Amino acid sequence: MKKTVLLTAIIFLPTLKTKAQIGINTNSPTSTLDIVAKNATGNGTNVDGLLLPRVDRQRAKSMTSIPTSTLIYVNDISTGLQSGTTANMDTVGYYYFDGSVWVKLITTTNSTFGSNIYNSDGTLTGSRTVTQGANPLTFTTTATNGFSVDGNTFSIDAANNRVGLGTVSPRSKMEIVSDNEGNTVENDLYFNGYGSSAYPSIFLGSSRGTAASPSNLVNGDPIGGYYFSPRTNGGFGNTLASGILANYKGDGINNLTDLIFRTSGGDRAIINENGNFGIGTSTPQKQLHVSGALQITNELNVGGNASTAGSAGTAGQILTSNGAGTAPSWQTINAISGTVYSAHYVQGTTALTIPQGSTADVPGATITLTVPPGRTQTFLFSVLGYAIRSTATAGQATQGVFSLLQNGVKISSAYVSSGDGGTLVNLPVPVSFLKATTLPAGTYVFKIRYSAWFGSQIVNHLPSNYGGYDGDTEAMLTKIQVLVYNN
Structure with a gap:
């Protein structure tokens, strides 16, 4: 059989050389070598195609003086080394010789052999979509700027496992740099949620251990x-x-x-x-x-609760404690326990002669005081009184008693007397006495009453007949001062 093929080739050799074209399964080749399928259509089972020389990597590596554009099919890469002319030979497939090394044969959209994203730059001619389905798309690199988009717009630092936005050298896990891009939205981060996603959040979590084995x-x-x-x-x-x-x-x-x-x-x-x-x-x-100074430039509200404002008080009130577990309250100063609620003063008015053995109210020495509802108060009385004998006869003395009455009932009293001294006649000895009483809410009438024990006597005397008198109309009046304290 081999001899027959060789003889046929020898017979037709002059013809092939003359036409410079060879046709297989055709009498009119249209190129240097034109192979026409024996059965171009139909459902025939015979094989149509072209079988290139099939060699392993060792055989391809061993070839010398290889013409450029030689085409082979490598069917085994387990033999020979991936170096020298076979440096690119890492998979089974078609390879062509580019004059230096065997190059993997890949056809791109422009029908250029060997040009791909692994060895050449390029330009997309239109929009492209990669449908991965369940297949992952993984990029691996060890470079500091191993993957980037538009320069420093987005950069992956695989050497340090970092991501940069606006920088190709991030200093941390993620760094965002805005370099003179304006002072409005160019420096902002937006997290917008809509509908069921209308609750955007940022979470910062920390754990001991490792990601594979965390601990509390x-x-x-x-x-x-x-x-x-x-x-x-x-x-x-x-x-x-x-x-x-x-x-x-x-x-x-x-x-x-x-x-x-x-x-x-x-x-x-x-x-x-x-x-x-x-x-x-x-x-x-x-x-x-x-812990330190506190400045308040507006009202201070106390009391209230979680949904209502407390009281800001009124002008002049002070803040007082109501004890542990209870809010303080604003109070007027004269309503606070232990403070003076009020102060009162009255004095006698007209002179009155009280015969010996008689008792009478001192004119003008009466005061009415009220304890507010819900309180108790303590009244502190200071009483000053004078009583002189009604005649100017020398050598006579008098005595009696001033009494403090509450609603007509005596609650305190003090002894008083008068006499002569040297060349001076009818010298009254003034008396002063104190009384404190604690009372509940109510209205009370307090008055001073005098009892003449011995000799007729005068209270609220006007001492105009005394030597040295200089218009001192109040000098011998009966006087009452009351301080009211809150309890």
């Missing part, structure tokens, strides 16, 4: 924070700037946490794990604990 935090472990960092001294000192940060305060089972507010590198305020808010202290003892 322990008390005092940091959870995360937001920092605001000015560039100073040639860098961004993020841990020394303003910020909001949280620490774990639980036992590894519960979710107790605090929240710290920092400015200028110092912790200024804290909401601890119990909800107490401290300013100037890291250990607030109450729901609001201020």
Whole structure:
């Protein structure tokens, strides 16, 4: 059979050389080599096609003086080394020789052999969609800018496992840089939710251990924070700037946490794990604990509840404590326990002669006082009284008693007398006495009454007949001063 084919080729050789075209299954070839399928249509089972030389990688590597454009099919890459002329030979398939090495044969949309995204740049001629289905699309790199979009718009630093937006050299897991792009939306981040997604959130979570084997935090472990960092001294000192940060305060089972507010590198305020808010202290003892000065430029409301405002009081009132567990209250100063509620003063008016053995109310020395509802008050009385004998005869003395009456009932009294002294006649000895009484709510009438024990006597005397008198009309009047205290 081999001899027959060879003889046929020899017979037709002059013809082939003359036409310079060879046709297989055709008498009129249209190119240097024109192979026409024996059965171009139909359902015949015979094989039509072209079989190129099939060799393994070792055979391809062993070839020498290979003409450029030589085409082969490599059917085995387990032999020979992937080096030298076979440096590209890593899979079974068609290869052509480019004059230096064997190149994998790939046909692109422009029918150019060997040009692909692995060895050449290119331009998309239209929109393209990659439908992955359940097939992953994975890129692996070890470069610092191993994958990027539009320069530094988006960059993957695979060497340090970082992502950069606006930078090809991110300093952290993700860094966003806006370089002179304006001061409006170019510097903003938006998280918009719609419909059932209308609750966008940012979560910062911390754990001990590893991602494959995490473990619970322990008390005092940091959870995360937001920092605001000015560039100073040639860098961004993020841990020394303003910020909001949280620490774990639980036992590894519960979710107790605090929240710290920092400015200028110092912790200024804290909401601890119990909800107490401290300013100037890291250990607030109450729901609001201020360690330092406090300035209030508007009203201060006390009382109320979670849904209603408390009282701002009225002008002149003071804030008083109502004891532990109870809100303080605004009160007028004269309504506070232990303070003076009011002060009163009355004095006698007209002179009155009271015969010996008689008793009479001192004119003008009467006062009416009221204890407000719901209270008790203490009245402190100071009483000053004079009584002189009604005649100017020398050598006679008098005595009697001033009494303090409450609603007609005597509650206190004091002795008084008068006599002569040397060349002076009818010298009254003034008496002063104190009395305190505590009373419940109600209205009370207090008055001074005098009893002349010995000798007729005058109260509220006008001493115009005394030597040296200088218009002192009040000098011998009976006087009452009352201080009213709240209990």
